[in-house]
Each structure stands twice: as C-alpha cells, then as structure tokens.
Amino acid sequence: MLLNKIDSRYVKDTSIKRICQGDILRDVDVLDSYTRDSSGELKYDELTLPYIIVMTQDCDLESDFKNRSNISSESQDKYLRTILVCPAYNASEFREGTHLEDIGLKMAEWNTKLFKQIKEQNHARFHFLEQDQALQVPELVVDFKHYYTIPRDTLFGMYKDHYLVTINQLFREYLSQRFSNYLSRIGLPTFNERTTSEGTLTTAST
Numbered sequence: 001m002l003l004n005k006i007d008s009r010y011v012k013d014t015s016i017k018r019i020c021q022g023d024i025l026r027d028v029d030v031l032d033s034y035t036r037d038s039s040g041e042l043k044y045d046e047l048t049l050p051y052i053i054v055m056t057q058d059c060d061l062e063s064d065f066k067n068r069s070n071i072s073s074e075s076q077d078k079y080l081r082t083i084l085v086c087p088a089y090n091a092s093e094f095r096e097g098t099h100l101e102d103i104g105l106k107m108a109e110w111n112t113k114l115f116k117q118i119k120e121q122n123h124a125r126f127h128f129l130e131q132d133q134a135l136q137v138p139e140l141v142v143d144f145k146h147y148y149t150i151p152r153d154t155l156f157g158m159y160k161d162h163y164l165v166t167i168n169q170l171f172r173e174y175l176s177q178r179f180s181n182y183l184s185r186i187g188l189p190t191f192n193e194r195t196t197s198e199g200t201l202t203t204a205s206t
Contacts, residue, residue, distance in 0.1 A: 009129075009171050014163070016046060018062070020061060021057055021172055022169075023053070023159075023167075024051055027049075030047055030049055030052075052085040053088050058172075063078040078184070082152060083155050083169045085142070085148050085155075086146065087146050088129060091140055095142075096139040097110075105194055121178070125144050126141055129141070142175070
C-alpha cells in the first residue's frame with residue numbers, strides 16, 4: 001500500500017473544487033443568534049470568525065460533491081444540508097482571554113504552565129495548531145466547546161475567497177479524533193458514601 005507523503009502540517013491546494021475536511025478559511029461571517037420581535041420580524045446577529053476549520057468528515061463532503069455533480073442521479077440522499085466547522089482563535093488573544101471580547105465575553109486567562117499543556121495537546125478541551133508564516137497561518141487554538149454549522153451552499157459560495165490552507169491528512173485526522181472524543185465524553189455522577197449501623201449508604205451528590 002502506498003502512503004501519501006506527509007512533509008508539512010499544512011498544504012495549500014487551490015485546484016481542489018470542493019470543500020475538504022481540515023480546510024481553514026478566514027474572516028467568515030456566521031449567524032450567531034436570531035429572534036423574532038413582537039411583529040414577527042426576524043432579528044439576527046452575525047459574528048465574524050477570524051478563522052474556521054471544516055470538521056465534517058471528508059468522505060461525506062466527497063459524497064455530497066459527487067452526488068451533486070451527477071446530474072443523472074435519481075436521488076439526492078448524499079446531499080449535505082450543513083457543514084460543521086470549529087472556530088480557531090488567535091493563540092495570543094486566547095491566552096489573554098480576549099478572543100471573544102467583541103461579543104462581550106471575558107474568557108479565562110492562561111498562565112505559562114497551563115498554556116504549555118494546551119500547546120502539547122494535553123488538555124482535552126483544546127487543540128493547538130502550529131503557525132506557518134509562509135502560508136500565513138498564525139498560532140491558533142480550537143475550543144471544542146465552540147462549533148457552528150453553516151449551510152452547505154453558503155460555505156461553497158464563499159469558499160474561493162476565504163480559503164487559506166488545508167490541514168494535512170494525519171494532522172487533520174488527529175484533530176478530528178480529539179474533537180469526537182471530547183464530544184463523546186461521559187460525565188459520571190459523584191456519590192457520597194457514609195457508614196450507618198445498617199451498613200454503607202450511597203447517595204448521588206447534587
């Protein structure tokens with residue numbers, strides 16, 4: 001079996017005609033929230049994300065593209081309605097807790113020791129992306145608690161103008177695995193045990 005040569009964290013390939021898992025786009029507007037007023041008029045807030053990473057599995061993105069390109073296909077069961085993305089925050093702003101101040105949120109600050117854990121991928125919630133000055137990729141941090149879905153056609157419409165680079169395969173799969181592991185974690189209850197004359201009594205803590 002031949003393996004693709006992986007000699008860099010990122011690759012820039014503008015010849016690809018479809019969105020791929022691991023694509024990094026910059027300056028992308030997303031719908032952050034919406035409400036309807038008393039008259040029924042839709043009010044919405046947009047948020048500009050400096051960087052996003054496409055997280056939808058590449059096999060699904062490829063099947064969607066091929067199905068849509070096959071004009072003779074009798075079904076559209078491979079169509080994707082939305083594409084999952086994660087914001088990627090500038091590492092220096094993230095470390096200072098200022099990366100979401102534009103929407104009025106003060107996030108945690110990280111000292112040298114704790115930020116070192118993030119850089120070494122030893123914090124389950126965060127994923128660190130190394131910089132590549134030649135490809136204009138700064139140091140970035142992905143927060144697995146933050147993710148959006150963007151309508152498929154909307155993302156395709158902006159793709160060409162906002163595409164930066166693609167995370168190379170092994171690094172992309174590593175990111176995807178850590179993200180899925182974080183989302184699938186199970187929070188177990190903590191039990192309090194106390195000894196009575198009748199034996200050990202176990203109760204769930206509140």
